[in-house]
Amino acid sequence: TWTSSNAAVATVAYSAAAAQTAQVTATGPGSTLIFAHSDGLSDSVYVTVREPDSGEPVATITLSTVSQTIAEGDTLAITATLRDAQGRELSDRAVSWTTGDAAIVSIEGTFGRYVQLRGLRPGTATVTATSEGKSASATITVSN
Numbered sequence: 001t002w003t004s005s006n007a008a009v010a011t012v013a014y015s016a017a018a019a020q021t022a023q024v025t026a027t028g029p030g031s032t033l034i035f036a037h038s039d040g041l042s043d044s045v046y047v048t049v050r051e052p053d054s055g056e057p058v059a060t061i062t063l064s065t066v067s068q069t070i071a072e073g074d075t076l077a078i079t080a081t082l083r084d085a086q087g088r089e090l091s092d093r094a095v096s097w098t099t100g101d102a103a104i105v106s107i108e109g110t111f112g113r114y115v116q117l118r119g120l121r122p123g124t125a126t127v128t129a130t131s132e133g134k135s136a137s138a139t140i141t142v143s144n
Contacts (some may be wrong), residue, residue, distance in 0.1 A: 002022040003035045005034075005035070006032035010026050011024070011025050013025065031048045054084050056088070058082045066137075069143055070142055072121060073118070078117065078138060080131070093131050095131045097130075100126035104119070106118045119140070121144075122142050124141045125140050
């Protein structure tokens with residue numbers, strides 16, 4: 001059997017004859033867990049449903065941190081939140097990430113609105129997210 005922990009966010013439909021597959025339908029913004037139960041075993045997946053992208057241009061970008069200190073060798077993940085002029089979140093936009101000093105803070109990987117950074121040596125570097133001509137920056141200090 002399949003269930004949703006929050007039907008206001010997503011519902012699950014399945015056929016008893018083909019219960020190994022199910023169709024999940026978004027019903028509203030928010031988060032829910034989708035559970036699969038079979039022969040005393042269960043598993044789940046976390047699902048987030050967002051408001052539809054307005055199609056409007058990016059007006060602002062905010063980062064999950066504006067200033068952070070990490071130890072040499074440590075990693076840090078930063079998230080960029082993009083909004084239109086009415087404050088609606090824009091989820092399907094390209095974001096580019098740059099570091100002001102790659103010898104201090106390197107970009108280990110970018111995943112759309114997310115970036116994974118690594119502190120390489122003591123110092124301070126600015127990391128910037130840019131989308132549709134708008135940008136936001138965070139100051140990253142690496143300590144030894």
